[in-house]
Amino acid sequence: MTDKKPSTAEIMAMLRKKSAEGASAPPPAPATEASAVPAAASAPAEPAVTPATPAAKPKGTADIMAAIRAKGAIAPVAAAPPAPAAGTPASGTPAAKPKGTSDIMAAIRAKGAAAAGVAPAAASVAVAVAPKVAAPASAGKSPAEMIQAMRAGSAVVTESAKPKFPPKSAAAGKKQELPRRSFPAVFFELICTPYYMAWTLMSAIGGLWGLGIARFMMPNTVLELPSKFKIGSLGDFPLGTVSEKFKASRGVWIVHTDSYDGQNVVYALSSVCTHLGCTPSWLDAEQKYKCPCHGSGFYINGINFEGPAPRPLERVGLVLGADGLLEVDKSLKFQEELGQWTDPKSFVRVG
């Protein structure tokens, strides 16, 4: 094992001697260290833990484990007919003062391995000892560590042999009491555990935040202009012209042309380039819309013919109202490549 440390060898020799004596000798006063065990009342039996090596002071996990394994190897021989309270796998832990959870767990596992070789009775003793061993050692530790150590102990038990009685942990105690209470009480108790409380609170706060953010999506006042607006009568837009009157304020050109399908119509073109969304300019001299960003060009009727724009400009809704005024509806959109320009809402026929 650890040949490097001469102290270990010494300790092992001592341990062997001691255990040989301990098997024959009567057990010492049981549970003298019970004062160090705070919640030991729930522990089932009162197993006597033999303080095997009070003199030996191992310095680390390696030492402890070495000692325990040595003992485990001896145990089947020495403690074959053990009294239940004899505490055969007398761990050196009370004297050894393990320093952390890992130490404890290592000790417990070693013990479990030893117990597996012995009769189940011995194993149950080991179980009974395990929480005890953990408790005094981790007196200064957090509850979580204690629980962990306990679970480790019980896990060892289930692996090695069937215990005669279940180890009583805090959780097991609660489960046993379950049938006596009504459902709401149980539910309330479950909810009240810190774990669930934290999650419940967090989701509640998150939900409130979400609602608050959702509220911003519905402002009290909207500064957007209404999507429908009147632009004037048909006579304001002579044939073959593009009106830029509403481009700056509303982003539409009013076009009166007969160059699309040969029909004499008025319609409203959205002044958003179909390439990347810049605002093209209407060049009256060249009779085309030209985009300043990547050079896309459109005919007066909105059909693309140069540059990278992949499709014609989009029409928005236009109807002739009962009052003889044209009304643009920007909430409607008509795309030529989808065949939507034939929609009667997308243009107003003249004459």
Added chain:
Amino acid sequence: MLLFLANIGWTMRSYKRDGYYESVLGFQHIPKATVWAFYAAFLMLLAVTHLTSRSAPEEFLLRLPEWFKLSVDVIFRDARIYFGLSVAAFVGMIVWREFLTRDTVGWILFNVGCLFLGLSMTDYDFRQIVGKPDNVPIVGMLFIGGYFTWLYFKKAVDNDRRVAEGRPLAEQELKEQVLVWPDLVYTEMLCMILLTALLIVWGVFLQAPLEEPGQAVKTPNPSKAPWYFLGLQEMLVYFDPWLAGVVLPLVIVQGLMAIPYIDFNKKGNGYYSFADRKFSVIIFLFGFIPLWVGMIVLGTFIRGPNWNMFGLYEFWDVHKLEVLNNRNLSEIIWVVNLEQPLPKPDPASGLISQCLAIFMREGVGILMVIGYFMALPNLMALTFLRKFYVRMGVIRYMVLANLLLFMALLPIKMVLRWAFNLKYIVAIPEWFFNI
């Protein structure tokens, strides 16, 4: 304003004069130095004249001749000639690297560059564009980028020559020397001070080019991206937004990240070399100089209102008329060659029949694109990239080949646009899918 611009011109001149003066001192050979001396004296006289008699830049004694301006205009306003020449210059740079990296030749190149810039400043339209505070860094970038490329080639040519002669590399000769204190620290401090001073002067004299508040319905004309994105903007002229704005930039970035995994050439590590890494250097410089820097120059100095191309000395006329009508491949095939109307998907019909109609229309283009990306790598593996394929294995080779093909996509599309007025190879506006 005119005075300010005139000052720019003068500083350019006096700067040049100083530069030449030093170069004269640097040369020890008498006959050569005399030429330089005359040249420098001439420039100095010129500078003194201009410094003493304040005049408008248009009235400088030395100006660019009109024929020169006209020819430059013709070259630059035509994308075909511009791109062709930049590629030719790139090839020339690699072929004649030994000649170009001589000190004297480098110095002459620098002089020509400065002279060109200084003299061009006498032209009003050139000054308007280059003198814009936005564009000053780009002029600087051209000189700095040119210098570093030249420096690389100089060192690489030197090392290649050393290898050919069996001498140790320049880097190995100096391996034992570590000049940190005070040499390196001193240099760094000087650089720091000079750059800080430069930035302060720059910040004081050139105002930040802020414009009026933006409006949703009013786009400046021309509307330009930040200078470092002008290459992307130029790609957008030839490609669909999602391709040029999303896919290709991602491919560029991922391709640059993939370089260490693709590169299997262990030579050229830790020293300058061209002969050991011909393929990598040529591919990288082609992507960087003609396709990136060249596009930035194009976007900065040549693209004008309505994104038309203008010569360097040409007035930026908003109403300049360029015929750029273009067509999709499907239109060329169906309307021009087959003389039939385009098959149009009926929006009322089912999805499958719509897909069929679209495939009828765009099938050739779709097959061409698929063939480009599926068949070409295999062909390349069988022919001129055979060695790469053997060395790299299937996956790495495919990554390399596809990255190369993506890079080649831009010049190919440009040439197609210029030669055939081709808009998109695959055009499915119904699904916002165009290639």
